[in-house]
Amino acid sequence: MRISVEEVYETVRMTLDHHFDIRTVTLGINLKDCIDRDLAAMVQRVRERIVEKGQLLNRCADRIVHKYGIPITNRRIAITPASLLLEPLPRTKATVVRFAKALDAATRKADIDFLGGFGAMVQKGTTAAEENLIEAIPEALSKTQRICGFLNLASTHAGMNMNAIARMGHILRDLAFRSDNGVGCAKIAVFANVPEDNPFMAGAHHGIGEPDYSLNIGISGPGVVRNVVAKNPDCDLTQLSEVIKRTVFKITRAGELIGREMAALMGVPFGIVDISLAPTTSTGDSVAEIIEAMGVGQIGSPGSTAALALLMDAVKKGGAMASGNVGGLSGTFIPVSEDEGMIRAVRAGTLSLEKLEALTSVCSVGLDMFAVPGDTEPEVISAIIADELAIGVANHKTTSVRIIPAPGRKAGDILHFGGLLGSAPVMKVSGTSAARFIRRQGRMPSPISSLRN
């Protein structure tokens, strides 16, 4: 059956007019076999592998873009959590920073946008090497450009590592104050229930349950979904869900085809398609505007959480029908600074930090790319993280926090990051300090799984 003019035109418009793209192809690379007691020897092996595979990734991505005419916006690499690689090495900051710089140089040489995995899994406890890595994060991430960090600080099975969460308030503040506008903090996300195959930055890493290589793909089409919602202004919500499902089915199928072919071309196993809707600062490529096209006046108003829940459910159903390999985060990103509609809502006073947190309870990926005043106490930063991760732990889902303490700024100011990171209005942090709660530390026990009423 020949494809009709209407079908071709629908696809072509998605890319030409509605920003449909393959947001990222991310190659997961196992580096466990590079571990050595000699840092120079390990760096040498790691560098060779990253440069070789990174260049191959770029060549193959270029071929696929020409073949299918769908842009591939980012080419990325995710590695085995760096803390594992650093275990046998001297526990000094200098070791961690040297390794980060070597990774950064290899990533630049391969012309790869970002390398993720500079982090650790510490949901239950922290080894000496992991503690050393965490303490070195401010220096390592402020002295590199393309390295992204992640920390898994909590999980439904282990509970919440409150020692590490308490420490992160200080670490993130330190990192923020070492970079212009605190932008260093855009390169690190902390998680509950982190997925091992997430292709999106800043949180990507190549989990320990993964094979030697894995090609993961992140598709994105908030603009496409917004367009189809806007075209159906009067249908009821059951029908609206159907319309969104059908659209997400189509873009996921495109992602699946491209992912499979990329993997075959590179000679590596195909991993997952992450169906997350990921907004950009381009006009119309906004998740907030989907919610608004559904009929909620502005995101943050009453109705937003319900609308987002409907959107999320339809996205997952459409995606799961389209591909048996849906994985990663597969939620909806609602980053403040990277979404024009979110920025407008914060500036108008419609979207508060509290409502943002409520929205994250029905979608991953959590509190993302939002700024708080520079004088926010470290314990309050930790408390914001603890609240968000508790939502993930209690609800058996992934949540994360990417918070930007804005040095020298107060609520209502605007931080301009430029490029893909957009600009963030500094949000008000309400209430009084929870410092006494955070300083108790310890491990919050994992939640009970029975008695579910």
Added chain:
Amino acid sequence: MTQKKSPSPQICIVTVTGVDKVGIVARLATVMARANINIVDINQKILEDTFVMTMAVDIAGAKIGMDKIKTRLDAVGRQMALKITIQDENIFKAMHRV
């Protein structure tokens, strides 16, 4: 299906959008013929007030790669004020056929 020595077909869809005018098919046919690309099918319609033409072409025997074909089509697009894309047919099959 009686191909003897010719390679199996590799169908791509060329899509032209914009305002209809004299010479579109002629210009595209010239680009294709010069690259030894066979035109398999042509359709056109007005959709949402836009002229849309799709041309199925077989690039299996093409003398140049897709990147070069695309460059030549882009040049025609610029000269005739049209948007022209070329994409492997499988992307449409994946998206529109279950």
